[in-house]
Amino acid sequence: MTACADGGISVAQSQTVVVKIGTSSLTKKTGYLAISVIATLVETLCALQNAGHRVILVSSGAVGVGCARLNLAERPKTISMKQAVAAVGQGRLMRVYDDFFTSLNQPIAQVLLTRTDLVQRSRYVNSYRTFRQLLQLKVIPIVNENDTVAIEELRFGDNDTLSAQVASLVGADWLFLLTDVDRLYSADPRSNPDAQPIHIVEHVEQLEDLQVQIGDRGSQWGTGGMLTKIEAARIAANAGVRTVITDGQHPENLIKILAGESLGTQFSPKKTVANARKRWIAQSLVPAGKLYLDAGAVKAIQTGGKSLLPAGITEIEGEFEQRSSVQLCDAQGQEIARGIVNYSHSELAQIMGHQSEEISKILGYTSSDTVVHRDNLVISQSL
Template sequence: VGTRLVTRANGKLSIAYIERLVRELADLRNQGHEIILVSSGAVGAGMGRLNLTKRPNAVRKKQACAAVGQGLLIHIYEKLFSEYGQVVAQILLTRGDLINRRRYINACNTLVTLLDWGVIPIINENDTVSVQEIKFGDNDRLSALVAGLCDANLLIILTDIDGLYKTNPHIDPQAAMIREVRQITAEIKGYAGNSREELATGGMITKLQAAEIAVNSGIGMIIANGKDPAVLNRIICGEKIGTYFHPVKRFLNRRKRWIAFGRVEQGKVAVDDGACNALCREGKSLLPVGITEVYGSFKKGELVVVVDRLGREIGRGLSNFSSAELCKIKQRHCAEIADRIGRHAADEVIHRDNLVIYNEEGQTLI
């Protein structure tokens, strides 16, 4: 649920909306559905309490606002959910929690345990301590990563418009809404435009990025207007509301989701046509002989992007070599590796089990 819904125009929390949201979620929980709520609003709530009329630009001030606002936000949720007999848990995540494989698994186990106990986890990015370079940046992508983390059946993103439109509905009253998206093509991405809001970080572009994560994790996603009456219950009952993104048939397992979406890229390698064909068409591992260029500085085990000779991303994976080592063995055969880097190592630069490949439309290939 986005910032524009849980806060008013002046930045203060919209208690009336949160009450309505809690009532709907409690009803769904009583019907037996497991619920995870990813809620924005900490910075906005902090702005309201601090009487700030404009979202601060400085990172330290945003983080200070979040420190004030997060306590207010979770207090309201806990109080309202308790009136319906529901127990909630607060989980504040940073990107680092998902980059590290052990912490990623721990987060997954914690979520599963809370759901088994009938608790409603309420998740937000830990804005107070997040480092700018590896922030999620918005709760749209965070919600998709969490959905993939726990193998959710459905991700619903509530916002202040009815769904994905071909043109901006705030400008064009005749804008046509797209009811279903079976593949996130370049044309679909073009409909997103670019929105910037003082209170909210995520526009339609980030919602499409969230959709890419969700559908490639085997999870359907809906963008809907959170102001519509009983919107969640109507969606669960099968009513066609908002824009529905169909999951891909061949989706990524949890480990490859972590590689594709949880990690942060540290460098890039360019490959020749032969390697590109072996990766994309034959499902092979990446060997040093096919690498033509190495970009950036990275360590063994870090995430690197793989691009073709035109610079188009064709995949990403975990490198068995540092960037310095790759510069020594690129375009060389496997038998030469040990002599050139002074140690015995794997033949593969990126093993296919640690590699995610994309097609021309950005869909993942296993």
């Protein structure tokens, strides 16, 4: 991608770009919207769209805007209050976006998601088709968690995680996390003058070797800190998406980064990526229980690419139904894989430790010879 003399940009090839902007970038300390930042963001996204890219915006800010609208001095603590305030702020936030995008003749669409939309396979596929159709129509989807109806157990919890899930869902090339620091540092640069900048991370696990200190707190109005951004980068990397953490006060830098400039911190994507179904199992489903396995079963799954049979199960934890997601753990409780079970917890309690040919005799029927088939199983290294 290169800059043009007329201020536009040209691209070598069309790419799918997901941009997440946080509340700390969208609002001032007073809680009111930072209009100049929004204007620059909109101009940048329209430039990318006009250059032939497919653009998705994941926007925080609904609760922050709602708080300002209701003259609240701090972010609500209870779920019901957050949902009410989000309902107040969401309409106002979309009104602002619509005014700015309309001034540049760019159509937008509001997409509100809950974790349930990505947990249920049919809704996951339908969400993908909706995004695909919107992008084909050259519409910029503006995504947020549907805070007004999401239940605590099935919430994304922060828009960093949501943006990574969306990037994985649509098979994006880039995920930009716009935040209140210009890149990842070895410590918080706002409180530690010795903090060292990190320009590129080849593997998320590398951060442990770099001794990076990662806080778990967001801003006064936001929910995500650097920890959630690292987790988002991990999810995106496993889906083959390159992630960039960069300064939300300067959205125009997105164009420079896509042109090759070294701004922000980049997380390299994995070269080998699981198929869409296995990414759904690994990243979208919420495990409902745990199965503890003997050493033979662990080896068969990790190195042999085998399915899990009832004979390899030593213990069951949790209550779950058939087709639920579960974690597969070794004797020490370390997760080695996760997958979709063919039997409920009560059925497994009867057949665990037995051979597959005994299932029919014990239960009176056989749903499957396997507890978790290898096609519905993802090794933890891919999570």
